Amino acid sequence: MTSAQGNDGAQVLTARQAGLVGCHSCGRVHPMGTPRCSRCGAALHSRMPGSLQKVWAWLFAGIVVYVPANIYPMLLTTSFGATTENTIMGGAVELMHHGSYGVALIVFVASVLIPVGKFLAIGYLALVVDPGSRLGGRLRQGQDLHRRQRLFEVVEFIGRWSMIDVFVVAILSALVQLDFAATINPGIAAVSFSLSVAFTMLAALSFDPRLIWDAEQDLH
């Protein structure tokens, strides 16, 4: 832990500066220009080609499909012949009315807070590491790099958890099929919501974390 904090930067030698290329999956070092890692077989790239373009493309796709996910119903509940439609937010609000504050919070966090927070975090990281953007030059101290790294780790870890809401809909639809008394069916928003989660996961996977640390050169 302690050795990681000695962040004076100047003495760090990266594989790229040394004319080498490090494997992004197993860390093995090869001479620049080697096509594949000899240890794990992954394609070697000093930096992922077109990383930021891919991040922006997936992020944009994720945001676009997130809009219908919030407009259209996620759940169709039929009780004694009457059908009610629940959107994502509507479902959370209804849970709150029933007094299930804890579960309402989980649903709200997983399907609103995490997706929106992820859009913002990925967009921020993609802007800030891009040397061509104006935000790129605003690095004040080495500690910022650790902060950006932590943000990326959080985004990477937490993104998949948004899928909870889709699974809840699947379970409810399978379980609540009590003919006349009550049936629950999935709404079309379940599809666009799952797509949104998948696209933002792909955006995070396309991001090359080494770009975060390349900004360190601007400090000197």
Added chain:
Amino acid sequence: MNQTTSTAQAPGDRVGPGGLDPSLLIACPTCDALQLDRPVPAGARARCHRCGTILMAPREGAMTRIVMLAATALVLMVAAVFFPFLELSAGGMVRRSSLLDAVLAFSSGLLLPLTFAVAALIIVLPVLRLASILYALAPMALGWHRARHGVAAFRLAEALRPWAMAEIFIVGVAVALVKVAGLARLGIGPAFWTFAALVLVTVLNDTYMCRLTVWKTLEERRRP
């Protein structure tokens, strides 16, 4: 935790320009910083000197443990798919649902693609990931040479990691149970507990797995 975790700094040595033999070095996958690749004792952790990412955290007997946990998880998965998962009763009607029913919930019309997605995320991909871990690591746990496609299998397991969502599904089940609690009486079937155990085993497995050690062992056990 224990004292060894904080003292070991094995690959943390900075590398100056000069003496750059790639086989003695390791580049941090997160920040590209070069460091000397020194052996790390079991139980210790080696962090990148620049970004602090854990590079290696080998454990005593980890290979055997990972293989046993993966085998357990596979057996649990088979049981979880076929036994009744949840049971709902209201007004004299009882509905039992298995994991497969939850998967097939989206099987109507426009939602059909979602059926495949849910099946993949909670059953197919976790099973595939466990199977490829078993295939890649079992020969090494036994001290044999690596399997013919061991490297490709472990690469697949790594690529599947974000997409195998069994543990997220189980939290989804908990949320769903609260949602229907007012509507009907609920019973939890044996498959639910199997699946919960499966999630626990998978999480344990992931904490035992030091990726870099696995890659290095795969490299060392290359067929002659």
